[in-house]
């Protein structure tokens with residue numbers, strides 16, 4: 001009879017007024033206010049700029065974006081859903097479904113760029129290229145191995161943080177580079193929205209990793225750290241080959257590699273670890289850093305040369321919270 | 325030297341950075357009902373950013389609670405903003421907001437738990453900064469604003 005249904009586990013209805021972890025609500029709130037769609041960005045304003053790129057620069061750009069599309073597709077359909085099974089709180093599950101959906105928005109955005117700027121034939125060619133590219137396929141495979149249902153939940157988080165906070169950056173470099181030369185600036189605006197989302201994703205998954213690691217023995221933590229550094233190293237080797245193949249032609253490989261090192265260190269920090277690459281190889285081109293965070297420039301007292309400084313301009317935010 | 329005060333949420337990046345700098349620091353607690361530290365001397369505040377896309381909410385509530393107390397606020401001499409450049413225009417915005425609200429200099433902006441270069445620069449910068457500040461002075465520091 002219908003009695004058989006009593007063995008099925010029914011989830012508890014989620015109560016957002018009873019939190020086990022305040023970070024869940026904090027991140028949920030930020031992700032939901034940050035929600036955006038590609039239609040919000042006037043990509044068609046880049047049509048003229050696109051026409052100024054040389055054919056090989058256009059081919060490179062389309063290829064880079066198909067590579068990014070693959071990573072977002074993986075994170076949308078496999079990565080974030082795989083993390084759901086390991087969620088410690090119902091609110092974490094809700095955040096992960098938001099992350100999964102935003103990955104679909106990211107993947108969809110690249111197609112908006114393509115349909116606005118590119119010829120269908122060139123885009124089809126680039127998708128074929130991405131399916132055949134051994135380096136792209138190899139990095140996807142390394143990550144997917146950790147996403148398998150039987151795999152370790154902690155390793156799954158490590159792989160996911162590396163995808164969110166490291167693997168995208170060989171691709172994100174290019175639109176930041178174009179924008180630093182005043183090209184494809186609307187496309188860069190869209191990519192910056194993606195970069196901001198990925199920053200929260202990498203942060204949150206890394207945070208949950210650190211929470212869970214607190215409950216493990218020292219030996220287990222050591223083993224995970226060894227695994228993380230060796231996976232980073234394997235991914236890095238693939239990324240350097242991928243980078244060379246893409247960027248040797250326009251002579252940017254070394255610049256991109258500095259960016260890779262810098263981002264690899266940040267990905268490791270999201271897991272609570274120290275960086276792997278020494279500062280000397282992480283000196284990112286200042287034009288790329290400025291393209292990442294436009295309008296945020298300031299004269300910092302400590303990094304400036306003289307003893308003068310600029311007092312922060314008063315910012316009229318959150319006045320209701322400040323008494324003075 | 326003057327002191328340090330910092331806030332770090334449970335992700336702990338700012339806490340790891342302050343530990344690496346190796347200067348003792350009063351930590352503003354995460355829980356709203358825990359006691360706030362009372363700095364004994366002028367201090368520099370190190371604060372992470374949690375803004376939304378429009379820049380709202382950049383300064384953590386705990387830090388606002390601390391700075392809303394006039395006695396504690398009177399001793400702030402500078403601020404270091406923490407964050408992540410991937411947040412674009414709001415990178416380390418908490419530092420700028422606090423600098424503006426408290427009329428003190430934004431001394432530096434640092435990503436996540438910082439790099440070894442960041443640690444060295446801040447150590448040297450703190451020594452240099454306190455070297456130029458008359459410790460007895462508790463009012464505002466017009467003396468530092470050179471044209």
Ligand SMILES: Cc1cc2nc3c(=O)[nH]c(=O)nc-3n(C[C@H](O)[C@H](O)[C@H](O)COP(=O)(O)O)c2cc1C
Nearest residue numbers: 332333335336337338372373375407408411415416
């Ligand atoms: C919801 C959320 C919003 C954030 N917003 C910003 C931001 O606007 N600007 C920025 O520079 N960093 C931002 N960050 C990054 C944090 O400032 C950064 O991870 C910092 O290291 C956190 O410090 P803590 O671990 O000591 O708490 C944000 C992080 C989160 C989780």
Ligand SMILES: [Fe+2]
Nearest residue numbers: 072102103106
């Ligand atoms: Fe994404």
Ligand SMILES: [Fe+2]
Nearest residue numbers: 164197198201
């Ligand atoms: Fe993501």
